[in-house]
Amino acid sequence: MLVVEKGKWYRAEDFPKTNWTLSKWLWAPALRWYGIMKITIFRHVGFISGTGVGGGSLVYANTLPVPAKAFFESGSWAGLADWEQELQPFYQTALRMLGASPNPKFFDGEHALKSLAQEATPGAEPAPTHVAVYFGPEGEETPDPYFEGQGPARSGCTFCGACMTGCRHNAKKHAGQELPLTWRKQLGARSLPNRKWLRSSREAVPMDRRGYEVTLRPSTTWA
Numbered sequence: 090m091l092v093v094e095k096g097k098w099y100r101a102e103d104f105p106k107t108n109w110t111l112s113k114w115l116w117a118p119a120l121r122w123y124g125i126m127k128i129t130i131f132r133h134v135g136f137i138s139g140t141g142v143g144g145g146s147l148v149y150a151n152t153l154p155v156p157a158k159a160f161f162e163s164g165s166w167a168g169l170a171d172w173e174q175e176l177q178p179f180y181q182t183a184l185r186m187l188g189a190s191p192n193p194k195f196f197d198g199e200h201a202l203k204s205l206a207q208e209a210t211p212g213a214e215p216a217p218t219h220v221a222v223y224f225g226p227e228g229e230e231t232p233d234p235y236f237e238g239q240g241p242a243r244s245g246c247t248f249c250g251a252c253m254t255g256c257r258h259n260a261k262k263h264a265g266q267e268l269p270l271t272w273r274k275q276l277g278a279r280s281l282p283n284r285k286w287l288r289s290s291r292e293a294v295p296m297d298r299r300g301y302e303v304t305l306r307p308s309t310t311w312a
């Protein structure tokens with residue numbers, strides 16, 4: 090299996106230091122900006138999405154909430170299935186793969202939100218968000234804490250707050266990070282960054298081979 094990605098494949102040190110480094114933060118190929126965040130504006134709606142191996146997980150704020158019961162039981166999908174039950178295993182897999190842990194530190198913003206919540210609902214005890222961040226010793230590298238030592242090393246979060254531009258400290262977990270080698274072999278998947286899909290056809294593939302012939306073009310170079 091081949092995963093084609095038009096953005097780049099990032100190491101921790103490749104992420105921009107601040108969001109003022111627009112060419113590394115935003116995706117706007119016409120300006121030769123090949124960053125991690127793409128903004129798409131339509132007439133009635135706008136989208137923010139991620140570009141790069143790992144997609145949206147490169148540029149989100151790490152939060153991994155599982156919706157409350159009311160979400161699964163409302164909307165046009167409510168009567169189709171017991172979605173809370175159906176989707177539970179997939180939420181669990183995502184939380185495990187992204188290393189969800191409760192945020193251990195509250196700063197001014199969290200304290201303000203907590204007081205607002207308690208003012209609105211007396212007696213409420215807001216819980217910390219679950220985030221895809223490794224909270225080991227701050228700034229210290231530790232052997233892989235997620236996949237029984239088979240994955241890459243991680244460093245403890247330094248609480249620098251730069252999660253939306255990626256994480257240059259290797260504390261934020263995103264879907265573009267290396268999986269343990271044994272898993273990669275089992276899955277037989279590989280990623281091909283810096284390529285944009287143009288077309289694919291089944292007919293062009295010789296009869297003795299299964300698959301598609303796919304035409305790609307480079308996406309992060311001028312030519």
Ligand code: SF4
Pocket residue numbers: 222245246247248249250251252253255256257258259260261
């Ligand atoms: S080290 Fe900074 S950028 Fe990385 S997860 Fe922690 S707060 Fe976010």
